[in-house]
Amino acid sequence: MKAETEGLSAPxxxxxxxxxxxxxxxxxxxxxxxxxxxxxxxYTGGHLWRVSxxxxxxxxxxxxxxxxSARIALGGFLHDLGKIGVPDAVLRKPDRLTDDxxxxxxTHPDIGLRLLAGHPLAPLVKAAVHCHHERPDGKxxxxxxxxxxxxxxxxxxxxxxxxxxMTSHRPYRPGMPRNTAxxxxxxxxxxxxxxxxxxxxxxxxxxxxxxxxxxxSDEGIPLQDCxxxxxxxxxxxxxxxxxxxxxxxxxxxxxxxESGHALVAQPTGRKGGPQQLQARGDPDLIRRTxxxxxxxxxxxxTAGATSxxxxxxxxxxx
Numbered sequence: 001m002k003a004e005t006e007g008l009s010a011p012x013x014x015x016x017x018x019x020x021x022x023x024x025x026x027x028x029x030x031x032x033x034x035x036x037x038x039x040x041x042x043y044t045g046g047h048l049w050r051v052s053x054x055x056x057x058x059x060x061x062x063x064x065x066x067x068x069s070a071r072i073a074l075g076g077f078l079h080d081l082g083k084i085g086v087p088d089a090v091l092r093k094p095d096r097l098t099d100d101x102x103x104x105x106x107t108h109p110d111i112g113l114r115l116l117a118g119h120p121l122a123p124l125v126k127a128a129v130h131c132h133h134e135r136p137d138g139k140x141x142x143x144x145x146x147x148x149x150x151x152x153x154x155x156x157x158x159x160x161x162x163x164x165x166m167t168s169h170r171p172y173r174p175g176m177p178r179n180t181a182x183x184x185x186x187x188x189x190x191x192x193x194x195x196x197x198x199x200x201x202x203x204x205x206x207x208x209x210x211x212x213x214x215x216x217s218d219e220g221i222p223l224q225d226c227x228x229x230x231x232x233x234x235x236x237x238x239x240x241x242x243x244x245x246x247x248x249x250x251x252x253x254x255x256x257x258e259s260g261h262a263l264v265a266q267p268t269g270r271k272g273g274p275q276q277l278q279a280r281g282d283p284d285l286i287r288r289t290x291x292x293x294x295x296x297x298x299x300x301x302t303a304g305a306t307s308x309x310x311x312x313x314x315x316x317x318x
Contacts, residue, residue, distance in 0.1 A: 026121050027290045030078060037083045039279030041091055043171060043249065045234030046217030047164060049285065052076035053213045054160035061200045070296045072153045075128025079157050082112030094171035109133060109142045127151035132158040137191045155194040159185065159201055167214045169230040178205055178214060218285055224265035226252055233265050236282050246272035248279065
């Protein structure tokens with residue numbers, strides 16, 4: 001698979017020009033908008049990268065072109081944009097949600113669509129943002145679409161979003177093993193998730209192609225464990241030995257220690273203050289993601305702004 005070696009966050013991607021192209025600047029503004037969501041929730045570190053990466057793999061395996069796979073991966077990065085409008089008390093609740101609280105969560109696809117309004121590149125991602133919680137059986141939200149009425153990009157992102165949610169740590173449960181999550185996907189095949197695409201995800205998972213994405217915040221960078229909160233510490237490529245990082249859930253301080261060829265977060269026993277607990281963006285990850293998309297779509301981005309992916313011919317996904 002081409003996506004195995006040429007993903008959105010391929011390590012070692014060097015910037016060719018510090019000044020972004022107009023298309024690159026527009027893409028960067030979209031990705032920065034998405035990052036606001038991850039900055040609010042300490043339990044979702046790396047979620048956007050993982051869903052984007054998984055979506056790229058799945059689109060590639062399903063036979064999409066390089067440009068279409070890049071568009072779908074971009075939608076994976078943006079899919080949760082509307083959670084900016086969900087109250088913190090709901091978004092960060094350390095327990096299962098009540099029906100009323102879940103009703104707040106269910107507003108995020110519509111909020112995301114409204115936030116995209118007017119952005120020149122919105123058509124590239126609006127299907128994924130607005131429809132990733134639709135279901136083949138028509139019981140999804142916000143529109144209750146069914147089967148082939150759900151855009152292909154949304155079907156792909158929806159499966160990858162669910163898989164990452166299951167394999168990621170949450171306040172009320174640890175992340176599931178890969179095979180447990182795949183078994184759940186299989187049990188909901190054709191009802192909650194597209195049957196054909198679910199089969200492809202299971203193939204990818206069984207072959208081990210997803211293991212370097214599960215529990216990571218970037219290519220080759222696994223999440224680090226907080227003894228109190230679980231694997232919630234998302235390191236960045238620029239981090240180095242001796243740096244301090246902080247768990248934004250319990251405020252614990254950690255020092256990064258080099259162990260072999262990796263960095264390991266060691267608790268110091270101290271707590272971070274307001275300055276240390278500020279959310280960290282990852283401009284380098286955004287830059288590398290933008291570069292790889294622009295490289296695949298150097299002349300197609302502007303056209304894509306008026307030709308949404310959902311308007312592309314449907315494939316035989318049965």
